[in-house]
Amino acid sequence: MAGLTAAQKQQYEEQGFVVFERLFEPEELQPVIAELDESVDRLARKYHAEGRITSLCEGAGFATRFLELCRQNEAMYNELTGSQQIGPATFDLLKHPKLVDIAEDIVGPEVHCQGRYRFRPKLPGKSAADFRWHEDTLYQAKRAFYMEQQHGLGADDPRRSGNVISRMYLAATMPEPGFWIPLVDVGPENGCLQLLPGSHRHAPPWEEQADPSKSATQLEGLVPVPVPLSVGGAILIHQQCTHASPPNLSDHIRWSVDIRYQDGRRPVKSAREPGFLARSRQRPGEVVTTLDGYLRIREAAAAYVRTPGIRL
Numbered sequence: 001m002a003g004l005t006a007a008q009k010q011q012y013e014e015q016g017f018v019v020f021e022r023l024f025e026p027e028e029l030q031p032v033i034a035e036l037d038e039s040v041d042r043l044a045r046k047y048h049a050e051g052r053i054t055s056l057c058e059g060a061g062f063a064t065r066f067l068e069l070c071r072q073n074e075a076m077y078n079e080l081t082g083s084q085q086i087g088p089a090t091f092d093l094l095k096h097p098k099l100v101d102i103a104e105d106i107v108g109p110e111v112h113c114q115g116r117y118r119f120r121p122k123l124p125g126k127s128a129a130d131f132r133w134h135e136d137t138l139y140q141a142k143r144a145f146y147m148e149q150q151h152g153l154g155a156d157d158p159r160r161s162g163n164v165i166s167r168m169y170l171a172a173t174m175p176e177p178g179f180w181i182p183l184v185d186v187g188p189e190n191g192c193l194q195l196l197p198g199s200h201r202h203a204p205p206w207e208e209q210a211d212p213s214k215s216a217t218q219l220e221g222l223v224p225v226p227v228p229l230s231v232g233g234a235i236l237i238h239q240q241c242t243h244a245s246p247p248n249l250s251d252h253i254r255w256s257v258d259i260r261y262q263d264g265r266r267p268v269k270s271a272r273e274p275g276f277l278a279r280s281r282q283r284p285g286e287v288v289t290t291l292d293g294y295l296r297i298r299e300a301a302a303a304y305v306r307t308p309g310i311r312l
């Protein structure tokens, strides 16, 4: 088992994130990229057959084709983001031993892969994947405003796209390490992540998180860093580490996927997007090892959500 070195564990605890310049060999991610490419192609053919686009843009590559297609019909965008995208290669990535080993070092031996993984085709000129400063499981409006005042991308910042998404949740008190994995090389120009080292250590106690008068000053003196990465790299992020995703100013798509894990003994976050037990000592027979097994869980959850009278 590889997992985290002692130095990486310490970095995670102190900084709230660890950058892996090369967690994967780039070839290891190629099946995921090929699977996405196939989905783009399938979607393009469907829209074309329905007369909703005029060109299949077959000459364009992974980094531009979906952009050219969305320029013909914006509705396409929402059909390919988030956890809708699933296939053998995606499932293999979700349960990849390199990710699960690291997650196990943080959440313990019962590792649940959350179903809220997100493929993000961050398109130039489209704000759907631009995020203001936020933590993944922390409600603290004041922290977001503080970051915007100190470090930009607030409402008056010309670099901010009109319609940034604001993500603020009440945090559960459990570790939820996330991986952010680029599928093209990323840098400040195409909207790589910016993280605020050490910010997770100043998360207010759970009972105080909904109180916006608390704790923003604790971020004083912390300086955000952009994290450029090549394909094969990944960032491990503590769920309370403040981060932002500024607009993509390049001429191509910034494809990425982010995946989160938690202790398999704790309640799961979303019944609409079920995850699966990826590793277990207590319940080895319940570990989901095949895509079919995971699809059955997703279908059962979808059927449950459709049950008359069920409201989630």
Ligand SMILES: O=C(O)CCC(=O)C(=O)O
Pocket (backbone or CB within 6 Å): 120, 122, 129, 131, 136, 191, 193, 243, 244, 245, 256, 258
């Ligand atoms: O992919 C991005 O640009 C932003 C993702 C993000 O902020 C998140 O997953 O919390």
